[in-house]
Amino acid sequence: MWKLIYYEMKKLISSFSGKLILLLFLGICIWQTQQDIKSVFNDDWNGMEVSQLIEKQKSLEGNYQDIYKKIPDLEKDAMHYNPNREIDEEMTNNMNSFDWKKIYKAYENHTLTLEMVNDLIDIKFHSLDEVVIHYGYKDDLLWSNLIRYIPDQDIMLNRNNYIYQPGNNSCLLGECDNVKDEVSKKEINRRFLNLSNTYQSNYIENNIVDRINYTNMVILIVIAVLFANIFSREAQGKTDTYLACSPITAKTVGAKIIFALLLGAGIPLLCKIVTFVYAILQSSGIHWDMFFYQQENLIASYVFSIKELVSIGFINQLLMTISLCISILFISQKSKNTYFSAILSLIFVIFPIYYAVFHMGGYEIASYFPSNLLMYFSEHLNVVNYTSGVTPLFMSVAGLIIPAATKYWIIWIILDIILVLWMFREGKLHRVLHA
16 A cells, blocks of 8 residues: 555656655645744734733733732823823834923823923923823733733623623624524523633634634645646546556555645644644643633633633544544545646635635535635634625534534534445456456
8 A cells, every 4th residue: 555655756746847846845834834823923913922812911910800910000191191101202203292201200290380391391281181292102902912912801700791681682792692692692691690800811723723724725726736636647548557557446546545635634734733833832821711712702702711722623633634634535546637627726725715705605515625724713712704795603413512614524424434335346346357
């Protein structure tokens, strides 16, 4: 078997185009890994060191009552000087139309006069009520970024006011009214009420989850091109390129499938594992039970723990890359023509993504395809996704509550088994015909 797998690799790199596509695939996977790592540790923070954010998060860990005592009142500090925070002079200069340094002490001591102000600026004020100094602090960006990941104190301390009540479809952050199914409502209530009272930093965790649940579309296209002809080149003659005197058998079919899965599913998954391990080693540790929280304030932020989201992400990556490879191999085996196989494979990858983005009503159909689930799987873990609006979060199977997105995995596991058996069946038929 391993010798046959070796032959498949040898065939792939026997031509210039094969070498080029393989190198392109490996290069894009490496590039995507670099981008994933970069996104985990530097996600549009305007050059701010992530180490600062992590250090500040550590200083905040504790119960919700204590956390909010440590957070400065950003709105008040913008209007009144806070000696415990370092002023950003350039920012403060840009925020004021006068020389704030000369008058801020008098302003804070309430000894400021209208004459003092009007002597410093060209535009004259008519009343001291018009004079307001705006202060900018060097840690403004740090706090504004950090607060994005801190759940609202009132909500967390008064949770019973934000859960689903009979006859009332509104709850947490006003978004829960988008949940229509009773299974999701009950599970959201249960999980939300059982959340820990302890806040833990989750900047790194959130970004890890985002990267695990995303696969670059270019990788998916290259996978389609890479495996579109693995069967079709030999389909017409019913013989293997390197085993020209022998028919394609179930054993050679199995070698092709294993080769495709090792290359097409194994390498992208390995890249995600590398990103994940690197992030853990570089961070201060993962808070597995911390519930996902993001700026959009969706209810999903409070439903799935980091532990669940990481596991779900890796399972989806594995199952959907396997399903994508098997589907393309099946297309290759049945198309009988190399060019036709490549075109069908590209349509299979690209069309669901295109249809989901540009045709709102078709999202539910498009979401069943592996390429869509690899690019936009995180949308199925939110109450409101980017196209169709409302999606259920949970479903009940024999009394067990599981994520609703699990249905895609179940469907594709069944389809993969059927497609593989179908491909093996053709291999056996070829052996009988050539006996």
